[in-house]
Amino acid sequence: xxxxxxVWISNLKLVDQYILSYARxxxxxxxTSMRGYWNALLVHQRGAAPNTLMIxxxxxxxxxxPERFLAQLAVAIAKDPDCKEIDLLLVGHDDFPVTVYSAIAxxxxxxxxxxxxxxxxxxxxxxxxxxxxxxxxxxxxxxxSPDAVALTSATVGTLLPPPLSxxxxxxxxxxxxxxxxxxxxxxxCDVPISESISALTQAVECYPNWHFVMLNDAxxxxxxxxxxxxxxxxxxxxxxxTRLCIAAEVDAFIGVDDIYGLIxxxxxxxxxxxxxxxxxxAVSLALSNVDCSGGLPHNDLPKYVDRALxxxxxxxx
Amino acid sequence: MNLIIAAEISLSRKxxxxxxxxxxxxxxxxxxxxxxxxxQIKAHLYGHKLIDLVLISLPEKRARGHxxxxxxxxxxxxxxxxxxxxxxxxxxxxxxxxxxxxxxxQRILSAILSHAVSWPTLKSHFQRLLDPASHSCINAFYAxxxxxxxxxxxxxxxxxxxxxxxRYVRQRVPIVINIRQRALTHDPAMLHRDSSxxxxxxxxxxAQRRWANATFILVGGFSExxxxxxxxxxxxxxxxxxxxxxHELTLxxxxxxxxxxxxxxxxxxxxxxTPYTITKVEHQTAANIGLPVGTERYPFALDHQWLNWENExxxxxxxxxxxxxxxxxANRGVNAVG
Numbered sequence: 111x112x113x114x115x116x117v118w119i120s121n122l123k124l125v126d127q128y129i130l131s132y133a134r135x136x137x138x139x140x141x142t143s144m145r146g147y148w149n150a151l152l153v154h155q156r157g158a159a160p161n162t163l164m165i166x167x168x169x170x171x172x173x174x175x176p177e178r179f180l181a182q183l184a185v186a187i188a189k190d191p192d193c194k195e196i197d198l199l200l201v202g203h204d205d206f207p208v209t210v211y212s213a214i215a216x217x218x219x220x221x222x223x224x225x226x227x228x229x230x231x232x233x234x235x236x237x238x239x240x241x242x243x244x245x246x247x248x249x250x251x252x253x254x255s256p257d258a259v260a261l262t263s264a265t266v267g268t269l270l271p272p273p274l275s276x277x278x279x280x281x282x283x284x285x286x287x288x289x290x291x292x293x294x295x296x297x298x299c300d301v302p303i304s305e306s307i308s309a310l311t312q313a314v315e316c317y318p319n320w321h322f323v324m325l326n327d328a329x330x331x332x333x334x335x336x337x338x339x340x341x342x343x344x345x346x347x348x349x350x351x352t353r354l355c356i357a358a359e360v361d362a363f364i365g366v367d368d369i370y371g372l373i374x375x376x377x378x379x380x381x382x383x384x385x386x387x388x389x390x391x392a393v394s395l396a397l398s399n400v401d402c403s404g405g406l407p408h409n410d411l412p413k414y415v416d417r418a419l420x421x422x423x424x425x426x427x
Numbered sequence: 428m429n430l431i432i433a434a435e436i437s438l439s440r441k442x443x444x445x446x447x448x449x450x451x452x453x454x455x456x457x458x459x460x461x462x463x464x465x466x467q468i469k470a471h472l473y474g475h476k477l478i479d480l481v482l483i484s485l486p487e488k489r490a491r492g493h494x495x496x497x498x499x500x501x502x503x504x505x506x507x508x509x510x511x512x513x514x515x516x517x518x519x520x521x522x523x524x525x526x527x528x529x530x531x532x533q534r535i536l537s538a539i540l541s542h543a544v545s546w547p548t549l550k551s552h553f554q555r556l557l558d559p560a561s562h563s564c565i566n567a568f569y570a571x572x573x574x575x576x577x578x579x580x581x582x583x584x585x586x587x588x589x590x591x592x593x594r595y596v597r598q599r600v601p602i603v604i605n606i607r608q609r610a611l612t613h614d615p616a617m618l619h620r621d622s623s624x625x626x627x628x629x630x631x632x633x634a635q636r637r638w639a640n641a642t643f644i645l646v647g648g649f650s651e652x653x654x655x656x657x658x659x660x661x662x663x664x665x666x667x668x669x670x671x672x673x674h675e676l677t678l679x680x681x682x683x684x685x686x687x688x689x690x691x692x693x694x695x696x697x698x699x700x701t702p703y704t705i706t707k708v709e710h711q712t713a714a715n716i717g718l719p720v721g722t723e724r725y726p727f728a729l730d731h732q733w734l735n736w737e738n739e740x741x742x743x744x745x746x747x748x749x750x751x752x753x754x755x756x757a758n759r760g761v762n763a764v765g
Contacts, residue, residue, distance in 0.1 A: 131554035138553040139539075146536030149529035150431040159530065195527055202514075207583040207673055209510055216503055221486065221526040228582075232520050238434040239533070272503040327669040344669030347649025351507055 158241045161194040163187065163220070166233060171206035174392035176369050180214045181259035181393040184376050187218050188264040195221040197240055199233050202226050213351040214369060217358070219270025258394040266378045266397065271355045279355035282348070283323075286341060291320045293422070294357050294374055295340075296365035298384075299330055301411060307335055309412040314339045317419050319426075323360060325353045325370040364418045367393060375400045380425060382418035435537030441477065442520050443470035444538050444545040448483040451555040453494055454505045456512055456672075456691025458559035460578060462546075463516040464698045467576035468568045469546040470518070477520040480513060483531050484524060496614045511673035514581035515680065515695070562716040562725075569727040578698045580680035584673035588681070591670055595663050599642040600755075602748075603679045603696075605687030607707075608651040620709050622688040622739055624653055629741030630748070635661050637745065638752055644683065646675040646692055684731075684755045686748055688739075702731035704751045706739050731755060 153159055163186050167179060187193065198215050202208050208226055215222050227233040271279075283292050293313075297306045313322060314337045322340045324331070333342055343353050354373050357363070363374035363381040372393065375381045381400045395402050401421070406414055445466035452458065463480075470478050484506050486499045497505050506524070513522055525531035539549055547557045569575050580588075592601070606627045609615050631643060642663055645652055649666045656662055665674055676695060679685055685696035685703035689712070696703040713720045721736050728734075731754040735747055 127556060131556050134555055135550065135553045138555070142532045142535050142553070143539065145529045145532035146534070147429075147432070149533040150429045150435070150536075153431045153533075154429050159527075195530075197530075202582055204582050205586045207511075207587070208514075209507065209583070209671075209673065212507060212510060216507065222524075223527055223530055224524040226514075226522040228520065235434075235438055236521060236523075239431055239438065239537075240530075242431060274501045274504050342669075345667055347666045349507065349671055351504070 153240065154242050156242075159195070159197070161192065162197055163190060163193045163195070164197040164199070164237075164240060166199040166237065167211070168201040168230060169203040169206050169208060169211065171203045176210050176214060177367060177372055178259055178392035179211060180217075180369050180372050181261050181265075183215060183218060184261060184265040184268050184372075185259060187220075187268040188262075191268070193220060195223060197223045197225065199225045199237060199240075200227065201230050201233050202228055210350055210369075213349070213354060216351055217269055217271050217354050217373065219272070258392060260394045260396055261372065261376060262396045263398060265376045266399070267376075269358055269373065269377060271358055272351070275352045275355040276359070278348075278352055279359045282343065282346070282352075282356065283321075283359060286321055291362070291426070292360040293320050293322050293419070294360040294363045294365070294370055295322050295324050295415075296326050296363075296368045296370050297324075297411070298366050299326075303330060303335070305411050306331075307337075309415040310340050311337045312412050313415050313419055316416065317423060319423075320419065323356060325357055326368060362422045364415055367395065380422055382414075382421070384414070431533070432537060432540070435533060436541045438479075439534075439537045439541040439543045441475075442479045443473060443475035443477070444543045445469075445478055445480045446483070446535070446545055446547060446552050447481070448552065448555075449506075450483065450485065450488050452557055452559050454497055454509060455559070456509060457694035459509060459512045460515070460691075460694040460698050461560055461562070461565075463513070463578060464576065465564055466546045467516065467518070468564055469544060471576060472568070473544040475544060477518055478516065479520050480516070480522045481531065481534055482513070482522070482524040484526060485528060486526060493616070494614075508672065511581045511584065511671070511676055512695070514583065514673070515578040515676060517576075517579050558715070560712065560715045566717045566726050575698070575727045577700055578680065578695065580677040581673050584677040587670070588674045588677040591665060591668070591674055591678075595665075595668065596642055596644075600640050601678060601683040602641050602643050603675070603683045603685045603687070603692070604643045604645055605647045605685075605690060605692040606645070606652065607688035607690040608647075608653075611653070612648060612650045620688070620690065620707070622707055624656075626739040626741050626744060628653075628655060628659075630744035631656070631659050631662060633741065633745055634748070635659070638748070641752070643686075644675070644678060646679075646687075647690075684751055686751060689734075696732075697725060697728075700729060702729075702751060702755045704733045704735060704747045706735050706737075706744065706747065708734050708736045710736065 165183065196215055200208055200211055212224050225236060310322060324342050327344050333345055343356055357370040357373040358377045360374060362379055363371050365371055365384060367383045367385055371381060371383050375395060375397055378399055383395060383400055383402050384406065385402050385404060447462055466478055486502055538545060551557060606622045608621055608624060610618050610621050634641060643661055645656060645662050645664045657664055657667065679695055679701055680699050682701055685701055687693055689705050689708040693705040710720045723733055737743060
């Protein structure tokens with residue numbers, strides 16, 4: 111029986127290789143040629159491919175860069191909500207994973223043409239084939255505006271997370287407690303661990319309706335040190351994309367303005383965001399659902415978290 | 428001629444082209460490394476120093492026949508999960524992953540017009556013919572040139588992997604292990620290739636005494652291990668600490684010896700300079716890799732790279748690991764003296 115199956119499959123392979131493949135050859139050749147020429151014609155006539163948002167970026171590994179990229183993308187999508195595709199052109203970096211940028215771009219639900227280069231000249235060369243209007247030079251690509259990108263209420267609702275990751279994120283929270291409230295937490299990595307744990311312990315004790323999820327890597331924590339009701343999705347095997355979806359799914363956010371805080375913010379959920387630290391220079395938040403505070407004095411984190419949770423609790427009631 | 432096409436043609440002439448079209452090629456880790464090696468060989472044969480990689484992943488198209496579970500619903504996650512593997516090819520000028528049919532058609536049209544060197548050939552691409560696991564070109568290249576272009580650590584993950592080493596591995600010797608356990612996942616395919624979890628568990632328990640200085644880094648999908656492995660003191664699972672494929676591949680390509688089932692990670696080791704022993708090599712693959720069943724090494728393998736075709740048992744794994752340990756121990760000695 112098994113032998114007969116193997117013979118049958120190998121016969122099918124031969125038929126495919128020597129007959130069907132030759133039937134496919136002219137069809138796919140013609141289809142590719144016509145579509146390719148049509149696309150080039152459109153770019154030539156209109157200056158760029160229709161319904162496409164093109165973003166070029168040099169990854170430098172600096173703090174706040176992914177946040178700035180996320181904000182730029184949200185603002186651009188808000189301006190052009192009908193865009194169907196994102197052409198993302200990146201110059202990679204040896205010390206920073208480009209997978210973070212890819213995951214951020216996927217959060218907006220458009221077709222993504224992800225294009226990675228190892229130098230600005232290669233990116234510039236390819237950009238000439240994507241746009242006929244303003245061609246990016248390597249100098250343009252390396253130039254970055256010092257101004258912060260402003261996230262306004264127009265960006266709320268621009269997210270369209272991939273369905274599987276979105277479902278996994280929701281189910282993760284439901285398996286912890288389907289009727290609980292969830293608050294995402296991101297602390298600065300240079301806050302003393304004792305201070306972070308003290309803030310979390312107090313939050314868990316004073317706000318029993320809430321669970322807390324730490325979405326950044328939080329690799330500096332030993333998970334056994336954390337109080338119950340504080341969860342680390344990164345330790346459950348969730349990648350950055352799924353953790354971004356968790357940030358969109360939680361009920362609130364407290365912490366620094368990292369990519370997770372920004373995602374909760376533009377999801378329209380209440381967020382208490384600490385600016386003036388880490389990535390603050392990259393993004394400014396002008397959203398009605400976001401309460402921004404400056405940097406905290408030493409040892410003030412437990413009080414800040416308590417104040418923020420108190421406000422969140424009042425809004426729920 | 429259209430200026431856009433002219434610019435594309437000018438680009439296409441410079442570099443060799445690798446095309447991986449998921450309408451007929453599988454989303455598979457092991458086949459990715461084989462494909463990357465074939466692309467490098469093609470580029471070398473035609474004297475191109477740089478390579479442009481083009482991946483075609485159209486959401487509206489289902490993956491090919493034997494991956495019916497990959498649909499528009501989960502395609503993004505599958506592709507994102509594989510992405511670090513495509514960063515392991517040196518001499519790459521660009522990696523472009525297209526979800527737009529028209530845009531990729533423009534790129535391929537320019538390759539036609541410029542008679543670009545590509546793997547697979549443009550004719551094979553239009554015929555939808557690619558044997559992704561075949562070693563025939565690789566073996567032929569090695570037979571003629573006596574060397575093989577190797578893959579390297581994916582860019583972007585070095586610092587975080589260094590952090591992983593310093594925090595979790597410390598002074599112990601890291602050994603990368605992968606135990607194929609697709610039966611534990613949502614997409615159980617080719618289950619006859621799965622390893623015996625019991626055999627590996629027995630081996631790892633014995634290893635605590637026999638190789639007390641070794642730490643086994645269990646790599647692979649988060650669902651591909653039973654919980655009892657996480658309790659072993661000599662086993663570290665990077666995905667339990669927020670690390671992923673990019674970090675695991677960096678460890679492997681930076682030289683941490685590989686010991687594991689014939690599967691995706693073993694293909695990474697196959698095309699690396701890393702010492703390895705690949706276990707439970709599937710007998711059916713003998714034809715693909717152009718070797719008789721039982722052959723102890725790939726033709727292009729280095730001195731410390733072995734294959735084993737038997738079903739795993741605890742004692743077989745101990746014997747195989749002893750050989751790998753001694754070989755890499757000798758290398759460490761040489762390096763230390765050097």
